Amino acid sequence: MVNEEIVYHGRIKVPYSWSVGEYGSRFFYELKENKKIWATKCPKCKKVFTPPRKTCPDCFVPIGEWVEVGPNGTLITFTIVRYSAQIHPIPPPFAIGIIQLDRAETGLVHLIGGVEVEGIRSGMRVKPAFKEDRGGSLLDISYFEPVE
Amino acid sequence: MGQRVAIVGTGQTDHKSSRKDVNGVELIQEATARALEDAGLRRQDIDAVVIGNMDHFEGINYVDMWSIDGNGGLHKPVMKVTTGGTTGTTVAIAGYYHVASGLFDTVLAIGWEKNSESDTTAAIITCADPFWERPTFGGAVAGLAGAACEYMHRYGITERDAALIAVRDRKNALKNPYAHLRKEITVEDVLNSPMLAYPIKLLDMCPRSDGACAIVFASEDKTKCITDKPAWVHQVSSRHNFTFFTDVERAGRMPTLYEACMDIYKNEGIKNPLHELDVVEMYVPSSFAGLVWIDALGVCDEGGAARLVSDGVTEMDGELPINPSGGVISTNCIGATGLIRVAEAAMQISGKAGEHQIDGAELALATGFGGCQWSDVLLIGSSKPN
Numbered sequence A: 001m002v003n004e005e006i007v008y009h010g011r012i013k014v015p016y017s018w019s020v021g022e023y024g025s026r027f028f029y030e031l032k033e034n035k036k037i038w039a040t041k042c043p044k045c046k047k048v049f050t051p052p053r054k055t056c057p058d059c060f061v062p063i064g065e066w067v068e069v070g071p072n073g074t075l076i077t078f079t080i081v082r083y084s085a086q087i088h089p090i091p092p093p094f095a096i097g098i099i100q101l102d103r104a105e106t107g108l109v110h111l112i113g114g115v116e117v118e119g120i121r122s123g124m125r126v127k128p129a130f131k132e133d134r135g136g137s138l139l140d141i142s143y144f145e146p147v148e
Numbered sequence B: 001m002g003q004r005v006a007i008v009g010t011g012q013t014d015h016k017s018s019r020k021d022v023n024g025v026e027l028i029q030e031a032t033a034r035a036l037e038d039a040g041l042r043r044q045d046i047d048a049v050v051i052g053n054m055d056h057f058e059g060i061n062y063v064d065m066w067s068i069d070g071n072g073g074l075h076k077p078v079m080k081v082t083t084g085g086t087t088g089t090t091v092a093i094a095g096y097y098h099v100a101s102g103l104f105d106t107v108l109a110i111g112w113e114k115n116s117e118s119d120t121t122a123a124i125i126t127c128a129d130p131f132w133e134r135p136t137f138g139g140a141v142a143g144l145a146g147a148a149c150e151y152m153h154r155y156g157i158t159e160r161d162a163a164l165i166a167v168r169d170r171k172n173a174l175k176n177p178y179a180h181l182r183k184e185i186t187v188e189d190v191l192n193s194p195m196l197a198y199p200i201k202l203l204d205m206c207p208r209s210d211g212a213c214a215i216v217f218a219s220e221d222k223t224k225c226i227t228d229k230p231a232w233v234h235q236v237s238s239r240h241n242f243t244f245f246t247d248v249e250r251a252g253r254m255p256t257l258y259e260a261c262m263d264i265y266k267n268e269g270i271k272n273p274l275h276e277l278d279v280v281e282m283y284v285p286s287s288f289a290g291l292v293w294i295d296a297l298g299v300c301d302e303g304g305a306a307r308l309v310s311d312g313v314t315e316m317d318g319e320l321p322i323n324p325s326g327g328v329i330s331t332n333c334i335g336a337t338g339l340i341r342v343a344e345a346a347m348q349i350s351g352k353a354g355e356h357q358i359d360g361a362e363l364a365l366a367t368g369f370g371g372c373q374w375s376d377v378l379l380i381g382s383s384k385p386n
């Protein structure tokens, strides 16, 4: 039989262009142009969603109302990533957390920065640090940092 | 409710971190052949095949056709089912649906993965929304870590409480010849292992395994001819809720698992799951999830899981043994992982679990976990369902 188990190496690299939709476009435009964070509000159950939803998943009715949320919020939970992976936005150690923006009822996942990772606590008040050059994506915010 | 359906045979491969001795098709064939052998059936006796894996893990998008040499489906109906982490349990549920519908008598359900063949973290990130969450997502470990941190904060749970889950499952794996990781560990080992994403350390986390599992489902008439120790499918339930991780990690005990369990208990007439269930095979990707999700089984108050575990309730000789097989923390061939839970539950009911058999097990629960964050649950029993 064989004394060597042969492995064939390959790589698949596929480009994608994801449509963010009308609602997503409005959200990212406001982030890019005005450094503002907007949400949508269900006409029936009144829940405020960030990221903005076009339809309430529960009531299943169209949502038309927009409300401004944040920019400050509360850190609900977080983790400090200490392992390396190609998909990470920055090299470890770095912190990511879930921020509930003021007046929003859902969370937003983002990097937590502007502070030593050891100093991060659940329940901490945070605010967005906007980039100078913004292209219309979530990364127009560098990270959320503690409100001093 | 449909026709009565039983599990009449199961098969698993020898799970390892890398099975370089076989290609994917050959790996699948190993599980298929063992399940057929266990049921005493030939390929010709099978009416249809359901098979699943996660496409991105192997870069194979048409496993139904590609693996025909291994899945036994030559010139038969073959259906591919892929639902992320729950793929294995969904394959089982789809196999059950096929037979319960009355359209098929014997159906082979197969789950498999060769995790060694790609970058698991890079593949798993496809379960995060491409523009709302992927840019700032930290991978599967970080996703679970956020939820773990929230639970610890809410209920005052410690890393030591969670470590007991990993210690329990790895100890149980010593008695399972198919388990991938078969080395006993201590709480100190877990606490001292490298930090991946706080609070999850290396030994809190499941491995990546190569492996496959197959199950034969049969109608009541066929079951009579195949075995006198069938494992009957009593209930199945599946629940989905959120689009985003950000909603999930603020949710405490896993709502989809809780709702699926409650659905099953209601339909089965179970009032006290802690006493009425004999064993649970739970999809536990990390020790912290293994703690939080005990709350979701409805066997304690929210936040009460740590106490149950430290009191030994979930040990092999406890009131409700969880993961006699060693669970996912010992073996994790992702597309097979959920199906192994179902197979192990069936083995317990049919008295085929060998050294990790729970004596007299008559009612077993198997759970599946997927991405952010849905659940499948199956209830398997020794008595013929109503």
Ligand SMILES: [Zn+2]
Residues within 6 Å of the ligand: A042, A043, A044, A045, A046, A047, A056, A057, A058, A059, A060
């Ligand atoms: Zn609503």
